Amino acid sequence: MTIVRLGSGDGPQFEAEAIGAKAANLNRLMRLGVPVPPGFVLPIVMCGAVLAGDRGAKAQVTAALSEGIACLEQATGRRFGARRDPLLVSVRSGAARSMPGMLDTVLDVGATPAAVRGLVRATGNPRFAFDCRRRLLESYGETVLGLPRAAFAGRRDELLRSEGVPSEDDLDGEALERLAAAYEDVVARADAVVPDDPMAQLADAAMAVFRSWTGERAESYRALEGLGDLRGVAVTVQAMVFGNRSLRSGAGVAFSRDPSTGAPEPVIEMLFSAQGEDVVSGRRTPQSGEAFARALPEAATRLAALLARLERELADVQDVEFTVEDGTLWILQTRAAKRTPRAALRFAVDLVAAGVIDPAEALRRIGGIDAAALVRTRLVDAGPPVLCGIAASAGVAVGRAAFGPDRAVALAADGDPVVLVRPDTSPADVAGFAAAAGIVTAAGGRTAHAALVARQMAKPCVVGCAGLLVAPGEGRASFAGTVVRDGDFIAVDGDRGTVHLGRPEVVAERPAEFDEIARWRAGLHGAADGVVPVG
Known part of the structure; x- marks a missing residue:
């Protein structure tokens, strides 16, 4: 060896x-x-x-x-x-x-x-x-x-x-x-x-x-x-390259396209004078790509060019971890981005249109996705949000508030949908992620581990809710001054980055991309049996 x-x-x-x-x-x-x-x-x-x-x-x-x-x-x-x-x-x-x-x-x-x-x-x-x-x-x-x-x-x-x-x-x-x-x-x-x-x-x-x-x-x-x-x-x-070396240094995570909605714009989050674990841990809320571009324009321009190049070279949407040390950009990791089912559908359509992949490959990539997960949902008559944060994983969920992973598992076992609410999240919360219909955190950004896992599991997720104060072990939390107790119903809108009280109605809409999939399947004369059904 x-x-x-x-x-x-x-x-x-x-x-x-x-x-x-x-x-x-x-x-x-x-x-x-x-x-x-x-x-x-x-x-x-x-x-x-x-x-x-x-x-x-x-x-x-x-x-x-x-x-x-x-x-x-x-x-x-x-x-x-x-x-x-x-x-x-x-x-x-x-x-x-x-x-x-x-x-x-x-x-x-x-x-x-x-x-x-x-x-x-x-x-x-x-x-x-x-x-x-x-x-x-x-x-x-x-x-x-x-x-x-x-x-x-x-x-x-x-x-x-x-x-x-x-x-x-x-x-x-x-x-x-x-x-x-x-x-x-x-x-x-x-x-x-x-x-x-x-x-x-x-x-x-x-x-x-x-x-x-x-x-x-x-x-x-x-x-x-x-x-x-x-x-x-x-x-x-x-x-080591050091994102904590100076004010012209930092660490961040970037996606070549939005992994939540599928939109074709890069998503970049960064913490200045920080190391990579500060970003992905979710314990701090990072700054935007716009702040990065203002502070370090040369590094930001180079990162944008690299994101586009890597997407072409690797033929998929990329999740890139990077560090800037005194203005110099370093890439620490790239991988195919974890994505919501909705984003996977749009990525497939857009990458075919760009000539990066062909329809047969696109159909293969979305073939394992449940068609129900591709239907777009939205809240009706939800009222004004009680919390606003960062939309980290698309979709909506309505369920009982649970303030820890064990409690989420227990409530879900009773048959009700659950929304996991945490100050921040760690990989140790994975059992709670699996049990929950949606996730809300007080800290973190779209590039934290929690957000990545939420997208992979197709769970609506809102992070970085500054008005959220969770009292661990007390079975309650303050939602911008409103007390929410364990088991109370709340709603999460992972498209808008909002959290609402009560049980608003959820309605479903058919994505326009389904029509493109139907054309691919027709063009391949049924060769893609078993892919996402259309209609």
């Missing part, structure tokens, strides 16, 4: 079944000349050895990582964990099929105390350096050591209150250094250790990513999505 170096070739070792869809796509992007940070992959076969408990599996993983790090040091001119201009890396998961947010990631690996001093020397920016350190401690603590997120969040919130600021974005370098020290105390109080040896950090992070394959949320997701034939996860290690 050995590493696979991204961008170095093609063949079976570069296919998704060997190195995961994420790495396979990155390899293709690098060969197309797209700006991708250098990296390497521990293939899926290693996952099997780790999970089987093979003697010597960790030693084999460590040896492969040492080989890969040597390649990255050569490619970047930096040394892993060095005291001057250090190399830091990301450790990401990738199965043969996309499982958004269900497997683990560890960023800023190698941010040892010595490397933090090296970052300060190299950049003259202690705020950036200590931000990387506190991110590593939190990520490593949760993912590798299994410490609860709440332990870190409590110390963070305590510091924010003492500084009188709302978020980490408002902390200076000295305050972030104190936050990192507070996180080190969290680890020490748990009788745990974050190693000062960068290779030990890396090996532990890689083993944790492999083991996340058997985590509860990953297994639940595979069961829900019929992915039981997948054999494991690959580990992709890349040189």
Whole structure:
């Protein structure tokens, strides 16, 4: 078993079944000349050895990582964990099929105390350096050591209150250094250790990513999505690029077309001075593509051109994760976008019209979609919205409010439709997603993991509702001052980004795209048996 170096070739070792869809796509992007940070992959076969408990599996993983790090040091001119201009890396998961947010990631690996001093020397920016350190401690603590997120969040919130600021974005370098020290105390109080040896950090992070394959949320997701034939996860290690380095830096997610409605305009969301997990976690509400274009016009223009190119090259609508470091654009991932059934229908029609795919391929892509899911629905006499947010997944739903995933499952078992209402969502909520008819969150954007899963499951979803205050465990929430209790009926309009009280009527409308499908089927003389019925 050995590493696979991204961008170095093609063949079976570069296919998704060997190195995961994420790495396979990155390899293709690098060969197309797209700006991708250098990296390497521990293939899926290693996952099997780790999970089987093979003697010597960790030693084999460590040896492969040492080989890969040597390649990255050569490619970047930096040394892993060095005291001057250090190399830091990301450790990401990738199965043969996309499982958004269900497997683990560890960023800023190698941010040892010595490397933090090296970052300060190299950049003259202690705020950036200590931000990387506190991110590593939190990520490593949760993912590798299994410490609860709440332990870190409590110390963070305590510091924010003492500084009188709302978020980490408002902390200076000295305050972030104190936050990192507070996180080190969290680890020490748990009788745990974050190693000062960068290779030990890396090996532990890689083993944790492999083991996340058997985590509860990953297994639940595979069961829900019929992915039981997948054999494991690959580990992709890349040189870090830093969206938190400066005010001309940031991280975001972009779709080449709207994955909710199917509209042909790109959808871009970004957080400035942030790393990728800040965007996709859904714990913060990102800014729009328009804000990105105003602040960093050159990077925004290059991203728009890349979105159009990748859609043509890969013959499908793309979901792209990106980072901008001091104005330079880097692509971290691309994959076929998760989409609502309505968007899938429009994508098929528009891509045929653009000559990207032919009618037979379009019919194949929509062949597994239930025709009922393609019918457009809308609310009638819903009254004024009680909440307004971001339309993240199209369609409408009416159901009983549930303020946690377990409660959503219980209410749905009683036979009533349910709307899952959360402050934000995490991949651990996947059982609640499956039980719910619709999803509402106080934070997050259209590119958060929750929104991706909602679109894949064809659930109407509204996120970023600023007036929503959920009291966890209390069975109630404030909807812009109006109290909604567990089990009360509410309605979600995923087209308009609104939430309404009560049980308005839902009506259905036949999409115009059905006529185009009928023409394709007629032209193919019935060759597409089993595709979406028309009429």
